[in-house]
Amino acid sequence: MRTRINYLQIGVTAALVLLTAHGAGTRTLRAIGTSSEAREDTSGAATLSGIVKLEGSQPVATRINMAADPACLKMHSAPVMSEEVATGTNGALKDAIVYISDGLGNRTFDPPTEPVVFEQKGCTYNPHILGMRARQTLKVANSDPTTHNIHPAPQNNREWNLSQPPGSSPIEESFAREEIIPVKCNVHPWMKGYIAVFKHPYFAITSKDGTFDLRNVPPGEYTIETWHEKYGVLTQKVTLETNQTRTLEFVFKR
Amino acid sequence: MKHNRMRAHFAGILVLLFAGVGQVTFAQESHIGGLTGEASRGKKLYRRYCVGCHGPLGDGRGENAPWIDPKPRDFVTGTFKCRSTPTGALPTDEDLYKSVTRGFVNSNMPSWLPLTRQQRADLVAYVKTFSSSFREEKPPSPLSMPSESAANQQSIQSGNELYQKMNCWSCHGKEGRGDGPSAQTLVDNRGYPIPPYDFSVGTRFKCGESNQDLYRILMTGLDGTPMPSFANGLTPAQAWDVVHYIRTLQMNVKRKKQTAENEKKDGGESKPVGAQPE
Amino acid sequence: MLLRLRAAVIFILVLGVVLSVRQPAHAIPAFARKYDLPCSACHEAWPKLNDFGIAFRDRGYQLGNEKDSPIWQNPSYWPITFRITPEWHRESSSNQVVDTVPGNPALGQTYQDVTTHGFDFSGLDIWAAGTLYKDISFSVLPSADSSGSFHFENVFVRFDNLFRTRWLNLKLGKFELDNLVSEKRMLFLSSNGGFYQVYHYTPFREVQFRASNPPIVQFNPVFGIGDNQLGVELSGHSENSYARYSVALLSSNEGSPGLPNRTYDGWASFNQGFAVGKLGVQRVGAFAFFGQRPTFFNTSFGSPVLSEGLGNKSLYRAGLTGLFYIKKVDFSTVFVHGWDNVFLGTGTAANAPLPVGARGPTWNGGFVETHFTYSPQLVFVQRNEIVRMSRQVFRTDPRDLGDIDAFSFGLRYYPFMFSRAGLALHTEYSLVRSYKSASPLPTSTSPFGPDLRSSSVFIGLDFAF
Ligand SMILES: [Cu+2]
Numbered sequence: 001m002r003t004r005i006n007y008l009q010i011g012v013t014a015a016l017v018l019l020t021a022h023g024a025g026t027r028t029l030r031a032i033g034t035s036s037e038a039r040e041d042t043s044g045a046a047t048l049s050g051i052v053k054l055e056g057s058q059p060v061a062t063r064i065n066m067a068a069d070p071a072c073l074k075m076h077s078a079p080v081m082s083e084e085v086a087t088g089t090n091g092a093l094k095d096a097i098v099y100i101s102d103g104l105g106n107r108t109f110d111p112p113t114e115p116v117v118f119e120q121k122g123c124t125y126n127p128h129i130l131g132m133r134a135r136q137t138l139k140v141a142n143s144d145p146t147t148h149n150i151h152p153a154p155q156n157n158r159e160w161n162l163s164q165p166p167g168s169s170p171i172e173e174s175f176a177r178e179e180i181i182p183v184k185c186n187v188h189p190w191m192k193g194y195i196a197v198f199k200h201p202y203f204a205i206t207s208k209d210g211t212f213d214l215r216n217v218p219p220g221e222y223t224i225e226t227w228h229e230k231y232g233v234l235t236q237k238v239t240l241e242t243n244q245t246r247t248l249e250f251v252f253k254r
Numbered sequence: 255m256k257h258n259r260m261r262a263h264f265a266g267i268l269v270l271l272f273a274g275v276g277q278v279t280f281a282q283e284s285h286i287g288g289l290t291g292e293a294s295r296g297k298k299l300y301r302r303y304c305v306g307c308h309g310p311l312g313d314g315r316g317e318n319a320p321w322i323d324p325k326p327r328d329f330v331t332g333t334f335k336c337r338s339t340p341t342g343a344l345p346t347d348e349d350l351y352k353s354v355t356r357g358f359v360n361s362n363m364p365s366w367l368p369l370t371r372q373q374r375a376d377l378v379a380y381v382k383t384f385s386s387s388f389r390e391e392k393p394p395s396p397l398s399m400p401s402e403s404a405a406n407q408q409s410i411q412s413g414n415e416l417y418q419k420m421n422c423w424s425c426h427g428k429e430g431r432g433d434g435p436s437a438q439t440l441v442d443n444r445g446y447p448i449p450p451y452d453f454s455v456g457t458r459f460k461c462g463e464s465n466q467d468l469y470r471i472l473m474t475g476l477d478g479t480p481m482p483s484f485a486n487g488l489t490p491a492q493a494w495d496v497v498h499y500i501r502t503l504q505m506n507v508k509r510k511k512q513t514a515e516n517e518k519k520d521g522g523e524s525k526p527v528g529a530q531p532e
Numbered sequence: 533m534l535l536r537l538r539a540a541v542i543f544i545l546v547l548g549v550v551l552s553v554r555q556p557a558h559a560i561p562a563f564a565r566k567y568d569l570p571c572s573a574c575h576e577a578w579p580k581l582n583d584f585g586i587a588f589r590d591r592g593y594q595l596g597n598e599k600d601s602p603i604w605q606n607p608s609y610w611p612i613t614f615r616i617t618p619e620w621h622r623e624s625s626s627n628q629v630v631d632t633v634p635g636n637p638a639l640g641q642t643y644q645d646v647t648t649h650g651f652d653f654s655g656l657d658i659w660a661a662g663t664l665y666k667d668i669s670f671s672v673l674p675s676a677d678s679s680g681s682f683h684f685e686n687v688f689v690r691f692d693n694l695f696r697t698r699w700l701n702l703k704l705g706k707f708e709l710d711n712l713v714s715e716k717r718m719l720f721l722s723s724n725g726g727f728y729q730v731y732h733y734t735p736f737r738e739v740q741f742r743a744s745n746p747p748i749v750q751f752n753p754v755f756g757i758g759d760n761q762l763g764v765e766l767s768g769h770s771e772n773s774y775a776r777y778s779v780a781l782l783s784s785n786e787g788s789p790g791l792p793n794r795t796y797d798g799w800a801s802f803n804q805g806f807a808v809g810k811l812g813v814q815r816v817g818a819f820a821f822f823g824q825r826p827t828f829f830n831t832s833f834g835s836p837v838l839s840e841g842l843g844n845k846s847l848y849r850a851g852l853t854g855l856f857y858i859k860k861v862d863f864s865t866v867f868v869h870g871w872d873n874v875f876l877g878t879g880t881a882a883n884a885p886l887p888v889g890a891r892g893p894t895w896n897g898g899f900v901e902t903h904f905t906y907s908p909q910l911v912f913v914q915r916n917e918i919v920r921m922s923r924q925v926f927r928t929d930p931r932d933l934g935d936i937d938a939f940s941f942g943l944r945y946y947p948f949m950f951s952r953a954g955l956a957l958h959t960e961y962s963l964v965r966s967y968k969s970a971s972p973l974p975t976s977t978s979p980f981g982p983d984l985r986s987s988s989v990f991i992g993l994d995f996a997f
Contacts, residue, residue: 067435068424068435068436069421069424069435146421147419147420147421147487148421149421149480149482150482151480151482153443155331158331158332158333158342158343158344158387158477159331159333159342159443159477159478160340160341160342160475160477160483161341161342161475161477161479161480161481161482161483162341162475162482162483162485162486162487163420163421163475163482163483163484163486163487163488164486164487165419165420165487168486168487171486173342184480186424186425186436186439186440186480186481186482187421187424187425187436188424188436189436189439189440295810298907301572301907301908302570302572302573302908303569303570303572303573303584305570306568306569306570306573306950306951307568307569317950317951318568318951321568322568357595357596357597358597359597359598360597360598360599361597361599362567362568362569362597362599363597364567364569364584364588364595364596364597365595365596365597366584367587367771367772368583368584368586368587368772368773368774369583369584370583370807370812370813371807372807372809372810373812457598
């Protein structure tokens with residue numbers, strides 16, 4: 001086996017030379033994952049901010065019944081509402097993800113070294129929607145006095161499913177590929193959240209007031225998408241000039 | 255991160271083929287014990303035996319799939335229930351070989367034991383070609399399994415407490431009848447309802463019937479189903495306690511040589527070999 | 533008288549052929565529907581079983597996933613299969629004695645080839661088989677000849693895994709004798725090729741004698757390995773069905789219900805498979821049959837009391853079997869040694885004197901059947917078969933009297949292969965040469981005629997649903 005791999009590497013090198021000569025396959029070269037020419041370059045960068053709204057009658061949040069696990073029930077004195085659709089004033093839509101879906105070309109970005117934390121607290125996920133980078137470390141913490149199982153259901157990454165009893169140290173995982181991954185706890189069927197994985201840093205999750213901010217975006221033409229777990233995806237195209245600040249508004253219709 | 259190197263190799267293969275540096279074909283192989291399975295032979299066997307359910311593309315959408323419950327495995331995602339490797343990891347060749355050999359209880363997947371060892375190894379090699387994962391990654395080492403502790407009253411009692419603490423009962427029920435409060439809500443990774451195992455019926459488990467198999471199910475989880483891995487939550491000693499307790503829930507099983515018998519079988523227990531260093 | 537005898541001999545020969553061919557061939561799409569497995573999962577090329585199919589059958593039509601009992605099936609599931617083969621065929625026989633001028637026997641007889649051809653259809657199988665409960669299975673196969681008259685080809689209930697061991701399974705009813713090479717699952721259908729000569733062989737002298745002793749005719753053929761028998765069978769197998777055995781106690785009546793059956797026959801077979809690297813599973817086995825047949829009937833005022841056969845005389849068959857795989861090519865091989873008691877061999881009642889110098893006939897026979905399975909949907913088949921008398925009834929008989937050479941080849945093409953029904957385009961050519969078995973001309977001084985050559989050309993659509 002070892003000899004085969006070595007042979008392969010020799011072959012790859014030969015092929016690289018060939019490819020470069022043909023001027024093709026740059027993308028493939030990058031995919032090999034060693035080169036990272038385009039670092040995050042903040043000079044002349046633009047800023048894209050805006051708001052995501054929900055038009056039409058405001059939905060009524062449904063109540064979650066945690067009776068199946070008394071440990072969960074005991075933690076809440078007030079009723080717990082589903083976080084599937086959360087709105088603020090004037091139709092501001094919380095927990096929409098705004099991100100650049102196209103236009104970054106061949107730029108590659110190294111993932112941040114600091115981890116992101118996805119917490120199970122009060123038998124819900126905190127945050128409800130987590131944004132993170134591909135290959136960034138994800139820490140899953142259980143702050144509850146009951147056992148959860150953290151079960152992401154990805155399409156492009158491989159699925160895993162880990163039980164996490166109370167008091168155990170955080171689980172460390174990562175996802176290699178970009179995608180928005182639903183996360184469930186099978187023990188507590190009401191527990192649903194999302195982990196959005198991006199290979200670039202240009203994404204934001206709207207806060208209660210529906211606003212978002214994408215900073216340090218290199219000038220260029222982009223396709224911007226907004227994703228919401230219930231209302232789907234909206235798309236806009238923008239051109240960002242050097243040092244420009246632009247605002248965008250996304251409106252989901254019920 | 256850990257997989258970068260393998261992905262590099264994969265990309266290298268693509269580049270190599272793309273660049274047309276010779277018509278090099280890389281044999282898709284499986285290694286089970288001393289056997290080498292070859293995908294080219296496995297393909298013919300797959301066409302004969304498997305294609306009706308798993309489909310020509312290996313996506314579990316064969317012509318019979320609409321009529322089958324539980325649905326046939328989609329090989330493209332690289333997600334497999336029965337593994338010796340941690341949750342989220344690829345199975346070893348040996349794991350796949352055992353699944354082909356054992357079949358899956360309460361499903362349409364029969365035991366293919368009547369096929370020769372070579373044929374089953376060939377099938378494993380071919381099944382691996384459906385998912386790019388097997389070219390991009392290598393399965394990690396199987397979880398280690400310390401030898402079984404004594405199944406005494408103390409162990410069973412500890413297992414009982416863990417069964418409560420780890421919320422096993424949420425799905426499997428307080429008495430292990432598969433009727434826990436969350437049981438009705440469970441779906442598999444394709445959205446089809448999947449019932450939790452009812453221990454009281456006493457059939458063999460999805461991934462085998464020995465205590466070792468049960469231990470492995472607990473610690474690796476059944477990927478693609480709601481059954482999680484307890485590798486983070488249970489120490490090996492605790493896992494054995496849970497195994498011993500679960501055995502007491504199997505009301506209908508005549509408890510004789512329950513573990514010993516299967517260890518000897520073809521495709522039964524054996525040393526993990528799938529993850530040998532390359 | 534002699535002419536009538538010869539006519540009777542021909543009649544018997546023809547009858548023997550008619551009875552022997554169109555063995556209901558076994559393929560059960562009802563199982564494919566039940567388990568959502570393609571035909572090719574159980575059949576090398578249906579109806580021939582592969583290793584997986586052998587194991588499925590050995591487990592009592594069960595896959596062993598706790599879903600075999602009909603309680604797990606959708607109530608609309610119905611375990612019925614039917615199979616029939618519309619066809620065109622051509623049958624030719626050499627050295628047939630015909631009148632020189634048709635309609636005028638007085639002008640003498642001559643040898644001539646008799647050939648017929650045309651469109652036709654086979655008999656019909658309506659087969660119900662499946663499980664009644666976990667480890668209890670059944671089979672009922674009413675089978676019609678092409679005129680529509682039915683008989684029960686098999687009827688049985690089987691209990692599996694007695695005392696929780698797969699080595700003890702019990703079957704009661706009418707069933708095929710378990711052997712490595714099944715005539716019911718052969719890939720030949722024509723009149724001349726659609727049965728194994730060695731599975732049904734009766735020495736030529738014996739056929740002649742029996743034809744002149746009418747009550748005994750009812751026991752003709754004396755015994756056919758390929759004929760389903762009434763009885764009880766104990767069988768067992770290893771988990772992968774590489775090792776298998778069967779022992780059966782049978783009524784001595786060739787599977788015909790209601791005939792005199794006050795004695796019993798015994799059958800035993802054993803075979804063992806070996807997985808040989810990349811070649812596949814090689815199987816070898818042996819079988820033996822020991823039986824008795826009555827030689828006369830009790831009579832009442834001279835009329836036979838048909839329910840009471842008397843004067844039982846014995847016979848045996850023993851042989852070796854082998855299935856050898858070399859990747860896509862496989863060989864089914866059978867060797868049979870046969871012996872009939874001299875009373876059976878001469879059609880003599882046990883209470884009557886034997887013909888002077890008569891001996892119990894013995895013979896050896898065998899075949900090699902080759903399959904080239906190009907894919908699960910295309911298989912080429914070929915068979916060479918010989919039967920050689922090793923001891924004629926009379927020392928003076930020609931050594932090769934009644935010997936047989938048979939040769940067949942053909943192909944089966946399955947235009948689709950899935951889990952609901954089966955269709956095969958079947959083409960075949962078969963040739964059988966029976967030594968000195970043609971009727972002698974009245975003018976002949978020899979009691980034996982020249983060789984008889986029969987051939988079949990067969991093109992049909994074999995389908996099962
Ligand atoms: Cu939970």
